[in-house]
Amino acid sequence: MATQQKKEQEQDINQLRKVRREKLIDLQSNGKNPFELTKFDVTCHAMDIKENYEEMEGKQVTLAGRIMQKRVMGKASFCNVLDQSGNIQSYVARDSIGEEAYKDFKKMDIGDIVGVEGEVFKTKTGEISVHASSVKLLSKSLQILPEKYHGLTNTDMRYRQRYVDLIMNPDARDTFIKRSKILSAIRRYLDGQGFLEVETPMLVSNAGGAAARPFETHFNALDEDFKLRISLELYLKRLIVGGLERVYEIGRVFRNEGLDTRHNPEFTLMELYQAYTDYNGMMDLTEKLYRHVAQEVLGTTTITYNGVEMDLGKPFERITMVDAVKKYAGVDWNEVETLEQARALAREKHVEFEDRHKKGDILSLFFEEFAEEHLIQPTFVMDHPIEISPLTKKKPENPEYVERFEFFMNGWEMANAYSELNDPIDQRERFKAQEELLAQGDEEANTTDEDFLNALEIGMPPTGGIGFGIDRMCMLLTDSAAIRDVLLFPTMKSLDK
Incomplete structure (x- = not known):
């Protein structure tokens, strides 16, 4: 029938x-x-x-x-x-x-x-x-x-034919108008703080700066293999070396990974770098930026996502990764002295790990398993283990950890920031460790970037840097259920398959 x-x-x-x-x-x-x-x-x-x-x-x-x-x-x-x-x-x-x-x-x-x-x-x-x-x-x-009273209700067709979705669904049109206003508000704020907006290459020979698998292609004119960038980091740091003290870029990056409600293989990332500051400076900037954008675009610093209220007007919570694991998993990592102890705890708590994982990797796995989902209100999670932070300065008082934070809201990672590593000798050793992971089968490990190391040898001042997931920010500020709802033309499987 x-x-x-x-x-x-x-x-x-x-x-x-x-x-x-x-x-x-x-x-x-x-x-x-x-x-x-x-x-x-x-x-x-x-x-x-x-x-x-x-x-x-x-x-x-x-x-x-x-x-x-x-x-x-x-x-x-x-x-x-x-x-x-x-x-x-x-x-x-x-x-x-x-x-x-x-x-x-x-x-x-x-x-x-x-x-x-x-x-x-x-x-x-x-x-x-x-x-x-x-x-x-x-x-x-x-x-x-489509029938005027029900609009375009087929979700898959809404994404494939966004032009029809924008005609039939006022909420979709409002979301993308707000997205544009969010980007404009970000730019106005950063420009007002003395930052310069710049553009760096998308097609690169060495896709570094993040733990992700790149897309690969071949450039016929040079008969060389290239990759699409997975991050903006290494080129922006070169500009800091060149004397541009405050720079940012908003652009697409590409990661050869899966599709879900928070991931699309191409997405919008903003990274900014500021000379003569550290990750504490980046925390202050992040707090002020989020507050400014919400107030300018929405007219309030209190936002609601999926019925949950989040307050950007209050000071954001700051907690170390070790303290977060202690709070939510009941495990005090300060008492974990060896890799074997870490593995034993992981088995006890049913946290899956791989043979290549070191003590710091397992701490990160504990955090992901037990803590992330609880970080609903704006929260900075600080001081990550060195094993998962190859581009970050060590904490002088405890070199097993680095001056890094991730910013969380709604249980999602919204930003990632460092006191940037500017020691070229240390950086070379970190790259070497990444190369070893690559040899062991870690497709997300970085490879050594000799030109970047040369830039560090020229001399990079103390610098704070941060990467913001613009799409997730737009999801929260527009109360959108999936990343595809804030991407005008999300990646879709071909209808022929």
């Missing part, structure tokens, strides 16, 4: 498409090709009129958008026009636009893009509207939009 119903719906849609193409042919044969017009001067948008009605009443306006509803009633009709800001009603009367133009209007379809000129007024029912003096067809829609 369902199959038959679906078949009938497809037949109906195909018939409607056929009718639209016939209308197009008729328009073109009568010298009214809807694709010939090259411009249309717009003076205002729907929300401009609605939000400023007292000033706009009685004024002539020109707006453009897509017909979303249409009611033809003899000599007068109504249509709703959707532009970027929202919907507005237009009253279209034969006596106002002319008999020939009115006939053309009646033939227009839902989805057609029109330009409307007219006077702002309120109908008898109190709806703010535009009394049209002219309606022009600017582009003919040859496809059928």
Whole structure:
């Protein structure tokens, strides 16, 4: 029964498409090709009129958008026009636009893009509207939009046809407008703090700066293998060496990993580096930046995600990784002296590990297993083990740990920051250890970057650096359930497979 119903719906849609193409042919044969017009001067948008009605009443306006509803009633009709800001009603009367133009209007379809000129007024029912003096067809829609009351409900199709999703779902449109505002607010804040926005290569011979598996490609002109960057770090640090004391970049990075609600193989990362500060300076900057962006974009520092309230207005909690494991796993890592003790504790607590994992790796596994999910309110987790931090300065008083923090909200890692390692000899040893892990089968280990080591030998000042996951930030600030909801065109499996 369902199959038959679906078949009938497809037949109906195909018939409607056929009718639209016939209308197009008729328009073109009568010298009214809807694709010939090259411009249309717009003076205002729907929300401009609605939000400023007292000033706009009685004024002539020109707006453009897509017909979303249409009611033809003899000599007068109504249509709703959707532009970027929202919907507005237009009253279209034969006596106002002319008999020939009115006939053309009646033939227009839902989805057609029109330009409307007219006077702002309120109908008898109190709806703010535009009394049209002219309606022009600017582009003919040859496809059928989803049923208007339910929008585009197929989640997979929403991601594949984002252009339809933006038309049919106001929440989707609002999310991406907020995303744009979030990026603008970040840039304004950092520019105001004296940072320079820069651009660094995406196509690199050595993809370092993070623990991730890169995408690989071949550059035919040079007959050399290249990789897509997994991080922004190593090139930005070169700029610190070059004397640019505060730099940041917002750009796409690529990691050859799985897909889930918080991961996409290409995503937006922001990294910034500031000379003459450390990870404490990065904590202060992160706290102020998040607070600023929330206030500017949302008008509040209290946000709600999936029904859970998070307060960005209060000082963010700061806790070491060792203390977090003690608090949530009941294990005091300060009492763990050997690798064998760490492995025994892991077996006791059912924490899976690999033979290559050292004591610090197992501490990190304990943290992921027991602590992360509890970090709902803004929290800095500090002082990571050296084994998982190859680019970070050691803590002078305890060289088993480094001056690093990860920023958590909602149980998610939102940012990762270091007091950057600027000792080229130490850095070479860290790279060597990473090469050994690579040889043991760790596909996420870094390889030695000789040019970066050369830059460090030139001399890099004490520096604080941080990487922000922009997509996760947008998820939290827009209350979006999945990363695909904040990516305009997320990675999707081919329909052919």
